[in-house]
Amino acid sequence: MSELEKRTMSKVTWRLVPFLMLCYFIAYLDRVNMSFAGGPISKDLGLSNQEFGFAAGIFFWTYFIFEVPSNMALDRFGARIWIARIMLTWGIITGAQAFVQGVSSIIFVRLLLGVAEAGFFPGIIFFITLWFPAAYRARIIGLFMFAIPISTVIGSPISGYILDMEGVSGLHGWQWMFIIEALPALVMSAVVLYYLTDRPKAAGWLSTEESTWLQNQLDMERANRDRHGVLSIVRSMFDWRIIALGFVYMGCNIPQYGLSFFLPQIVKAFGLSNVQAGLVNALPYAVGAIGMIVWSRHSDQTAERKWHAIIPLLIIVAGLASASLVADPTIKMAFLCVAGFGFFAVLPVFWTLPTTFLSGTSAAVGIAAVNSIGNLGGFFGPWIFGKLRDQTGNEYASIMFLAACALVGAILVMILGHNPAQERIQPKA
Numbered sequence: 295m296s297e298l299e300k301r302t303m304s305k306v307t308w309r310l311v312p313f314l315m316l317c318y319f320i321a322y323l324d325r326v327n328m329s330f331a332g333g334p335i336s337k338d339l340g341l342s343n344q345e346f347g348f349a350a351g352i353f354f355w356t357y358f359i360f361e362v363p364s365n366m367a368l369d370r371f372g373a374r375i376w377i378a379r380i381m382l383t384w385g386i387i388t389g390a391q392a393f394v395q396g397v398s399s400i401i402f403v404r405l406l407l408g409v410a411e412a413g414f415f416p417g418i419i420f421f422i423t424l425w426f427p428a429a430y431r432a433r434i435i436g437l438f439m440f441a442i443p444i445s446t447v448i449g450s451p452i453s454g455y456i457l458d459m460e461g462v463s464g465l466h467g468w469q470w471m472f473i474i475e476a477l478p479a480l481v482m483s484a485v486v487l488y489y490l491t492d493r494p495k496a497a498g499w500l501s502t503e504e505s506t507w508l509q510n511q512l513d514m515e516r517a518n519r520d521r522h523g524v525l526s527i528v529r530s531m532f533d534w535r536i537i538a539l540g541f542v543y544m545g546c547n548i549p550q551y552g553l554s555f556f557l558p559q560i561v562k563a564f565g566l567s568n569v570q571a572g573l574v575n576a577l578p579y580a581v582g583a584i585g586m587i588v589w590s591r592h593s594d595q596t597a598e599r600k601w602h603a604i605i606p607l608l609i610i611v612a613g614l615a616s617a618s619l620v621a622d623p624t625i626k627m628a629f630l631c632v633a634g635f636g637f638f639a640v641l642p643v644f645w646t647l648p649t650t651f652l653s654g655t656s657a658a659v660g661i662a663a664v665n666s667i668g669n670l671g672g673f674f675g676p677w678i679f680g681k682l683r684d685q686t687g688n689e690y691a692s693i694m695f696l697a698a699c700a701l702v703g704a705i706l707v708m709i710l711g712h713n714p715a716q717e718r719i720q721p722k723a
Contacts (some may be wrong), residue, residue: 540667610637
């Protein structure tokens with residue numbers, strides 16, 4: 295590695311990654327805070343497990359519909375403006391969840407939240423491809439997505455404390471949670487406009503030598519991908535690899551969201567207080583945070599993607615299947631922590647796969663299409679989990695369903711494979 299490369303990538307990483315992590319931390323906390331409110335809001339509004347799971351997951355239908363248009367808008371208007379718009383609207387609607395009155399109003403607000411947030415995650419993944427060469431991508435995506443487990447590790451106990459504000463100023467604790475946790479998104483929408491830079495050539499914080507080197511590297515990689523075949527915008531949405539990767543991502547998301555929306559209720563049933571339940575709920579995510587960083591770095595170091603995606607999916611299967619078979623809370627949580635490693639270790643490696651053969655506007659569209667299909671798992675996971683839980687009275691069938699979906703994802707990655715020549719990645723120290 296040359297001194298120029300080391301200096302340039304260090305500057306870019308420290309300038310962008312912590313900020314993107316903070317944005318995604320806020321986004322993910324606002325997306326899943328419904329899980330922390332699940333028990334109290336179901337009790338106060340008289341919701342069944344199936345109704346709660348359906349209302350929580352319906353967010354992903356409008357998220358699915360508006361993903362591709364949103365990412366095309368980001369490519370046209372630039373990440374700075376579009377991400378600021380997304381954060382402003384989702385902050386407003388997150389706060390509006392505090393005033394729902396029943397299942398119909400929850401569904402309506404969650405649908406609006408899906409419209410507001412659509413395009414944020416795939417937009418950031420596309421943004422990363424504009425700044426980081428392929429050899430850095432898994433670890434950078436891993437650092438960015440580190441915000442997912444950390445948002446739960448930090449957010450679970452905070453949400454537990456806020457839920458204890460029951461009755462303050464005549465509001466329920468879950469109402470206070472939605473109001474308070476909406477505020478950071480509103481503030482960050484203004485900060486994004488000031489801080490983000492759309493592309494390397496516009497980065498005044500890089501020297502001319504540094505920005506030229508980085509842009510040349512990215513241009514060479516794009517040219518190499520284009521030599522393997524350029525996908526049009528329409529083909530990038532319907533290419534069989536995009537659709538297959540969408541179903542792989544669904545195999546990641548069904549178990550993650552299916553469990554995350556109900557885990558606080560499962561943990562609370564252990565006889566814990568709100569704050570204690572929040573701390574215990576955070577354990578699988580803490581393990582997942584470690585797995586995400588270690589596993590993505592190992593993938594970049596070895597220049598291997600396929601098995602680095604398959605193995606975590608199989609770990610999810612083993613962890614969830616084992617957790618479904620035991621009743622002891624300590625052992626059950628230990629197995630869920632094993633699954634937590636798999637949940638988050640697979641994600642950054644997975645997101646290197648579509649960027650292998652996509653570039654330019656087709657990358658913005660293709661990444662959004664993969665995310666759109668995969669995030670339907672955020673609907674099916676909690677809905678089917680809740681439905682099976684209502685029908686059986688326990689979590690066995692629900693958790694085994696989640697494990698089966700992860701197994702399907704592993705099989706699909708095995709079939710798809712991965713061609714490192716298209717990434718032009720070399721093992722890095």
